[in-house]
Amino acid sequence: MQCVVATSPALDTSQLLKGVLDIAVLAVVRDEDGYGYDVVRRLRARGLSDVGDASVYGTLRRLYQSGALTSYVVPSESGPHRKYYAINRVGRDLLANSAKAWREFSETIDNVLAADEEAA
Amino acid sequence: MQCVVATSPALDTSQLLKGVLDIAVLAVVRDEDGYGYDVVRRLRARGLSDVGDASVYGTLRRLYQSGALTSYVVPSESGPHRKYYAINRVGRDLLANSAKAWREFSETIDNVLAADEEAA
DNA sequence: CGTGGTACTGTGCAATGCGTGGTAGCCACC
DNA sequence: GGTGGCTACCACGCATTGCACAGTACCACG
Numbered sequence: 614m615q616c617v618v619a620t621s622p623a624l625d626t627s628q629l630l631k632g633v634l635d636i637a638v639l640a641v642v643r644d645e646d647g648y649g650y651d652v653v654r655r656l657r658a659r660g661l662s663d664v665g666d667a668s669v670y671g672t673l674r675r676l677y678q679s680g681a682l683t684s685y686v687v688p689s690e691s692g693p694h695r696k697y698y699a700i701n702r703v704g705r706d707l708l709a710n711s712a713k714a715w716r717e718f719s720e721t722i723d724n725v726l727a728a729d730e731e732a733a
Numbered sequence: 734m735q736c737v738v739a740t741s742p743a744l745d746t747s748q749l750l751k752g753v754l755d756i757a758v759l760a761v762v763r764d765e766d767g768y769g770y771d772v773v774r775r776l777r778a779r780g781l782s783d784v785g786d787a788s789v790y791g792t793l794r795r796l797y798q799s800g801a802l803t804s805y806v807v808p809s810e811s812g813p814h815r816k817y818y819a820i821n822r823v824g825r826d827l828l829a830n831s832a833k834a835w836r837e838f839s840e841t842i843d844n845v846l847a848a849d850e851e852a853a
Numbered sequence: 854c855g856t857g858g859t860a861c862t863g864t865g866c867a868a869t870g871c872g873t874g875g876t877a878g879c880c881a882c883c
Numbered sequence: 884g885g886t887g888g889c890t891a892c893c894a895c896g897c898a899t900t901g902c903a904c905a906g907t908a909c910c911a912c913g
Binding site: 625626627628629631632633636637640641644656659660661712714715718719720721722723724725726728 | 746753757761764776779780781832834839840844848
């Protein structure tokens with residue numbers, strides 16, 4: 614019988630994040646220095662509600678290793694230490710370029726979808 | 734001294750495509766039945782200028798296997814045979830849902846970036 | 854017969870988000 | 884004191900997916 618409910622297979626929002634998480638993290642950190650746990654919260658608050666914490670930590674490390682972020686540790690009196698990340702020139706440039714690329718890309722996709730709807 | 738030229742490291746447009754290529758292919762095929770080689774051309778014509786052909790063929794096969802596309806082969810008098818793909822109900826639904834998800838997602842990202850610029 | 858364009862396929866790689874589980878400090882509550 | 888919960892970070896392994904590359908095949912033109 615198997616009347617599988619899934620007419621609309623939950624589409625992988627996670628795949629859409631690929632390559633964009635970097636930009637989002639950079640943007641959030643540019644606002645204000647932030648530590649991992651908090652960056653996750655900020656991203657979620659801004660709409661990326663189901664971003665995984667491991668993804669963010671990984672991204673922060675990657676950005677740090679690529680020289681886009683600097684880092685310093687602040688011991689907290691009420692809890693574990695916090696590893697803050699701050700954006701620097703490289704990160705700012707990267708963000709600017711990435712944001713531009715993102716806009717061009719998303720416009721392109723919008724066009725592809727729009728062209729479709731016209732013809733539909 | 735190392736004044737490395739790469740202030741703007743070519744950012745991975747390919748990563749941005751992740752998960753979106755499906756939508757784009759669906760949209761293009763929805764316009765009109767198409768075979769791989771031609772879908773590639775159409776996508777490139779619409780702005781996805783550097784999409785790899787292997788990616789498109791792979792996507793078509795994936796969509797076909799997931800039941801979103803049907804397929805029929807048309808022998809060509811002038812050249813190799815052509816494997817046409819056509820969208821069906823499942824594909825249409827998938828496209829509709831995916832397009833919606835895309836719009837929401839891209840808005841979210843735009844917001845994240847915009848919030849950044851405000852605060853900058 | 855070689856070159857070039859068309860058309861499709863298979864293999865292996867690399868990037869990246871995510872789930873899971875682990876470590877650790879602090880606090881409140883029973 | 885033990886338990887649970889919140890904060891905070893990290894490492895491991897997996898799955899997805901776009902891509903480069905190589906290979907096959909067909910045709911036309913010179």
